[in-house]
Amino acid sequence: MRRDIADLFELDPALTHLNHGAFGAVPRSVREAQDQARAAVERAPMRAFRDELPAGLGDAREAAAAFVGVPTDAAALVRNVSEGVAVVLASLDIGPADEVVVSSHGYPTAASAVQARGATVSTATFGLGDDPRDVVAALAGAVTDRTRLVIVDHITSPTALVLPVAEVAAAVAPVPVLVDAAHVPGALPGLDVEALGVDFWVGNLHKWAYTPRSAATLWVAAHHRDRIRPLVTSWSHGLPFPASFDLQGTVDHSAWLAVPDGLAAWHALGGWPQVERNAALLRRGAEYVRTALGTPSPHGGIPTAPCLEVVALPPGVAETPEAAEELWQRLYAAGFVVPPVSFAGRGLLRLAAAPYNDEDDYERLAAALQTLLRAGSGAR
Ligand SMILES: Cc1ncc(COP(=O)(O)O)c(C=O)c1O
Incomplete structure (x- = not known):
């Protein structure tokens, strides 16, 4: 070490x-910044929640969007990729009549989230030693007329592969594609999320971008933004995406407030x-x-x-x-x-x-x- x-x-x-x-x-510097954010709330909780948090959370959300190279009105903060997946499934109203395609290299909790909504998981299989075209063929081949969503991992968890998400999106169109990019922010150079041709893309900031845990960014294509909702309805209700995700009741926002510090640490x-x-x-x-x-x-x-x-x-x-x-x-x-x-x-x-x-x-x-x-x- x-x-x-x-x-x-x-x-x-x-x-x-x-x-x-x-x-x-x-x-340590990021943990300390988070500690300070928490201490600032404790000095005057009323002032923090009413007057200060909206601006601080907006700044954090915008810093996250800039870090992954997407416009500031295109990405919300969520706590983690699991939450981002749940938000997309709920906003698309995925239910028992629907099928969602995942891959055999996919993170298992995404499939669990699909099952929890009563929908059917269809798993596309390809090998570790295959070629990118096999990945595309497997995912496209698993699509049926009941498929409401394809979930594809940008970097796979069990096998650490970079999947050809743009090619997958082109092959399965017009079925929407959600990219599980848990391992991507701060770890995959040359990223152009908006050029991938996908519908949703969610990446953890707390893996490779050094933010405190409970910080991820969910990018949503323009044509879905009106229907995307946080899981918890609270004071941000009625605001347009992505501000609609900022205030979800009385929770500890310190991880989000320290997102700019984590990203600064990544640069440093x-x-x-x-x-x-x-x-x-x-x-x-x-x-x-x-x-x-x-x-x-x-x-x-x-x-x-x-x-x-x-x-x-x-x-x-x-x-x-x-x-x-x-x-x-x-x-x-x-x-x-x-x-x-x-x-x-x-x-x-x-x-x-x-x-x-x-x-x-x-x-x-x-x-x-x-x-x-x-x-x-x-x-x-
Ligand atoms: C590919 C992938 N997706 C999703 C997740 C879940 O991330 P989280 O627990 O932060 O929601 C992980 C976690 O390691 C992952 O590797």
Whole structure:
């Protein structure tokens, strides 16, 4: 670990953190800014809620929109991608007569949210080693005349692939597309959300953009904005999108108020050049681990995310969710925070690279894996 940088994040020095994408990590300066935002409310709650919050929340929402490169009237703040997905499903009034297409690499709670509304989930399947055209063909092939929405992950969680969302949107049109971009803000350069041709796009700021947790931005295409509603109706009722999402009753707004501080920290930590450095580090790190494990790259033509990549575990290792969980616990006990994933019957290990990582993290992980797997009980 680059200890000086890890200290900026208040990370436990006893652990090697190789899973930044899971829940992010909040720099100390951002945690302090959030503490100050909370303290300011406590000094005069009446003044804060009545007079100060509307402007502060508007500024935060606009900073988030600017960060992902969309117009300020096009994106609302939500607490997380899960909320963004729920907002879209509710606003489209998805119900029991409807079908929603997801992919086999999709984040499972999106499918749960569809099921919770009584709608049918239809899962499009493609392989880790496939090509982008297979992704497009799988998702387009799953669309029927009952399909009300296609949900596609921009960067997939179990496999860390960058999916061809614009091509998917073109292929499934006129069915609306919701992009689950949980891992994208601050992690995928060259983003042009409005050029993707999709209908909804929601990205977490609390994963790779260093804001406090409970901060995400939901972009909505112009032709849907009139019908998009927050889940909770409160003082912002009647305001146009996106201000309609700002005040949802008496809640702790400090995470949103500190969004500009988180984004400033992302820039201060190096911005896109830092992401490039992390991406190059991860490619080398993944190579160490693959070499130590003796496994080939599992990838075909679908690009992998800059700061997240899976490597294949040897046959027989972490092939079931239970075996992946067991290996996770053993890695954790050895001081490594890195998730084994059981995906389509094979074992993968998802590596991440953040500013606080260095080559030594992956070299030590590679050595630890050799020892753990030789000991054998990670295999199932
Ligand atoms: C692809 C993807 N979608 C959605 C989520 C859910 O994010 P949240 O828990 O912040 O709503 C995650 C979380 O890791 C994710 O990886």
